[in-house]
């Protein structure tokens with residue numbers, strides 16, 4: 001009897017997950033892309049899309065069963081730790097193969113001046129210093145935590161315009177979405193007079209530009225380390241994921 005076709009659940013929200021869905025579409029691998037729904041207008045996607053939380057690990061396990069999901073690819077951002085933990089638990093419970101599409105963390109190079117902190121609270125504590133112009137590149141969800149350091153002038157980069165007042169007394173928001181270029185980030189930081197950058201150690205190419213710009217300008221960076229995640233199988237490129245799914249990308253060879 002022929003085996004039934006794969007139905008892959010891709011947990012997305014990253015440039016890499018989007019690239020994977022394009023490859024899957026080209027290779028006619030069936031699946032669903034899941035997004036949290038944090039962004040008002042998600043970029044166009046190649047696979048059918050669903051939006052919003054599943055209702056914890058239990059909700060995800062129920063979704064996997066009811067939708068007949070055969071494989072789960074965790075392509076979420078390295079800081080989306082709750083979703084990754086839920087995916088791990090739900091796949092264990094349902095016996096569904098799980099692969100994480102991950103990217104290596106950024107590593108300081110010659111000319112970088114990084115202060116390494118373990119988490120967001122560490123970054124807030126590191127800003128306990130005289131007023132400065134700070135490029136706070138941590139995303140929308142964590143801004144309120146920095147209200148504990150109201151003395152700084154913050155430059156924020158957000159995907160969507162803020163709905164209400166920003167939780168920081170002195171803040172300018174630039175609305176833009178990656179990938180970003182080094183020249184544009186250099187110009188942004190020069191115009192702003194940025195004296196300090198706060199960044200999550202996301203890794204990957206889409207948002208590395210600000211670190212290269214900081215290096216060129218001699219601006220120090222508070223670098224936030226990644227949260228700990230459960231051990232799971234990992235792939236480092238969308239092509240590797242496709243091979244795991246039992247396909248080859250260079251079908252002509």
Ligand SMILES: NC(=O)c1ccc[n+]([C@@H]2O[C@H](COP(=O)([O-])OP(=O)(O)OC[C@H]3O[C@@H](n4cnc5c(N)ncnc54)[C@H](OP(=O)(O)O)[C@@H]3O)[C@@H](O)[C@H]2O)c1
Pocket residue numbers: 011012013014034035036038051052053054055056057059060075076077079080081082083084086138139141200
């Ligand atoms: N954190 C970042 O710095 C960052 C940066 C860029 C992009 N993103 C993307 O933004 C999304 C949310 O990130 P987060 O840090 O808020 O995640 P998180 O803290 O790990 O997740 C919180 C809850 O949001 C829901 N969720 C998260 N990702 C989802 C997905 N892909 N599909 C469906 N539900 C999802 C889940 O709700 P339920 O428990 O109800 O299922 C999850 O428990 C992720 O897709 C991530 O890849 C995050």
